[in-house]
Amino acid sequence: MTLLTELTVAGIRDGHRAGDFTAVEVAEAFSASVAGARALNAFILETPDHALAAARQADADRAAGTLKPLSAVPIGIKDLFATKGVQTTAASHILEGFVPPYESSVSQKLWDAGAGMLGKLNMDQFAMGSSNETSYFGNVLSPWRSADGSNAALAPGGSSGGSASAVAARLCPAATGTDTGGSIRQPAAFVGISGIKPTYGRCSRWGIVAFASSLDQAGSMARDVRDCAVMLGVMAGHDAKDATSLNLPVPDWEGALNADMRGKKVGIPREYRLDGIDADIAAMWDKGAKMLTDAGAEIVDISLPHTKYALPAYYIIAPAEASSNLARYDGVRYGLRDLSDGAGLQDMPAGEGLQAMYAATRAAGFGAEVKRRIMIGTYVLSAGFYDAYYTQAQKIRTLIARDFADAFSRCDVILTPTAPSAAFALGERSADPLAMYLNDVFAVPASLAGLPAMSVPAALSADGLPLGLQIIGKAFDEQGVLNAGLALEQRAGFNARAEKWW
Amino acid sequence: MSVDNATVSKIAKLARIAMDEGEVAALVPELNNILAWVDQLAEVDVTGVEPMTAVIPNKMVLRADVVDADPLTGGNRRDDILSNAPAPQHGFFGVPKVIE
Numbered sequence: 001m002t003l004l005t006e007l008t009v010a011g012i013r014d015g016h017r018a019g020d021f022t023a024v025e026v027a028e029a030f031s032a033s034v035a036g037a038r039a040l041n042a043f044i045l046e047t048p049d050h051a052l053a054a055a056r057q058a059d060a061d062r063a064a065g066t067l068k069p070l071s072a073v074p075i076g077i078k079d080l081f082a083t084k085g086v087q088t089t090a091a092s093h094i095l096e097g098f099v100p101p102y103e104s105s106v107s108q109k110l111w112d113a114g115a116g117m118l119g120k121l122n123m124d125q126f127a128m129g130s131s132n133e134t135s136y137f138g139n140v141l142s143p144w145r146s147a148d149g150s151n152a153a154l155a156p157g158g159s160s161g162g163s164a165s166a167v168a169a170r171l172c173p174a175a176t177g178t179d180t181g182g183s184i185r186q187p188a189a190f191v192g193i194s195g196i197k198p199t200y201g202r203c204s205r206w207g208i209v210a211f212a213s214s215l216d217q218a219g220s221m222a223r224d225v226r227d228c229a230v231m232l233g234v235m236a237g238h239d240a241k242d243a244t245s246l247n248l249p250v251p252d253w254e255g256a257l258n259a260d261m262r263g264k265k266v267g268i269p270r271e272y273r274l275d276g277i278d279a280d281i282a283a284m285w286d287k288g289a290k291m292l293t294d295a296g297a298e299i300v301d302i303s304l305p306h307t308k309y310a311l312p313a314y315y316i317i318a319p320a321e322a323s324s325n326l327a328r329y330d331g332v333r334y335g336l337r338d339l340s341d342g343a344g345l346q347d348m349p350a351g352e353g354l355q356a357m358y359a360a361t362r363a364a365g366f367g368a369e370v371k372r373r374i375m376i377g378t379y380v381l382s383a384g385f386y387d388a389y390y391t392q393a394q395k396i397r398t399l400i401a402r403d404f405a406d407a408f409s410r411c412d413v414i415l416t417p418t419a420p421s422a423a424f425a426l427g428e429r430s431a432d433p434l435a436m437y438l439n440d441v442f443a444v445p446a447s448l449a450g451l452p453a454m455s456v457p458a459a460l461s462a463d464g465l466p467l468g469l470q471i472i473g474k475a476f477d478e479q480g481v482l483n484a485g486l487a488l489e490q491r492a493g494f495n496a497r498a499e500k501w502w
Numbered sequence: 503m504s505v506d507n508a509t510v511s512k513i514a515k516l517a518r519i520a521m522d523e524g525e526v527a528a529l530v531p532e533l534n535n536i537l538a539w540v541d542q543l544a545e546v547d548v549t550g551v552e553p554m555t556a557v558i559p560n561k562m563v564l565r566a567d568v569v570d571a572d573p574l575t576g577g578n579r580r581d582d583i584l585s586n587a588p589a590p591q592h593g594f595f596g597v598p599k600v601i602e
Contacts, residue, residue: 241572354597356598362518362519366519372532375529379509379533394554398552
């Protein structure tokens, strides 16, 4: 029999239903993998008891004939989702030890569907990063090693780096992620798994630690397109507690999966063919277009003229929203409190001690990248600069959304590379914030326009590292994205995996 | 546009993040690099373009004006609310002195 940890979400669900194994066996197998892979540092907290309790319930439900959509499936939860009674840190020092007395809407839906939790996954601090090097709890390592012989530890991408590493290393069959400007898609591409960010508003943001509220969106990460559809189908849905949540029925994405692309048009945006584009990436992109042609689609050349302005606009809008959202961390109601040096706060003039406590708490509690973004956000929102930066960026966001609307009058989905390169070594780019930001050059435009987009593993680089293709769809058309993803998956036949060294 | 040490100190103060002179000095070139890069946005003609307010058009809804309509986000949860407070005192958040 296949190792249980080799099974996909659908494979576990169906095998358990058929009585091939028990849910307890599945939970124990994955928990053992998690415990045996601490070298990857993918988890901030392991919760084998939670997974086991859900598994026992799943086995009982099977006996009683009351199985649920994710019965017997243990998953990983990015540590940005508040989990009741279980530490939730956003990989930050300022929230270290924070134990929410409530459950995020998305994770609640997963538990209601019968899933169990293997643990809280490491990530970039407050989801700010593209390499998982900004976590207070240390870097996550990719399970992959380059074939160039260097043996350097590679970045799993970010910010959902723990989710990516854990799924790729078979520590969990699927994980939740969140995507603000590529944080599901880029790590999925770096480790050779699939990941989908749905239309903005599909998944409730209630109980997800906020980074940039107009961009943040939860999504699923798994080994194949079907599993992404299964997970997303459970995670999505209207929630009265999130005013931006879409009040639309959730389609049966898994049931409607169809890789037949006949009659579909696939747009190839010419502006994404950057000067000096990596040769492996360009070749994979061309190959992807051929795969979709083979699936019956017609390829059309499209233009997204404001593409080059998406990333700089994002680096105004996202930090602006972050500086506002992160103002809540002040050492008063939860999280870290740092009383500044000198003590004797009660002896200071009234009010000064409080101000000093805020500043000291935030200095001690936030990492360098988080501080950098709060500073940029505070600056662009400050008096005299608001119109020049923030209003201008929001106008450009309108133009970017308009570019997509125009393009979608000529095509059904858009095909691009997910990231401009394969995974890089940890430490290789962390000294230069701008170089790091450029990782998300292909991912950010769809985020700014609120569109569904997914990454599917498509090929290996010359150094034997995974490369991903991105499908961007029309608003609300997750089905079109998943279907094109499935057509790519079937033709790419990507079955490479990291050799176990951890 | 670019920033100097004094501006960065002022932003840090606005952002309520304590920073010493060394940290401020280190941030100046980093922020200037980023600002120089985002300055390219100024070249885009945005005449007649409205700033984005909602990425997916969505109608704002109001809930019924009922006390504790949703028990999870309603009132009477003092102990839950204080459960993560760093210095709860007598059922309140403890903070350094605010008024004389």
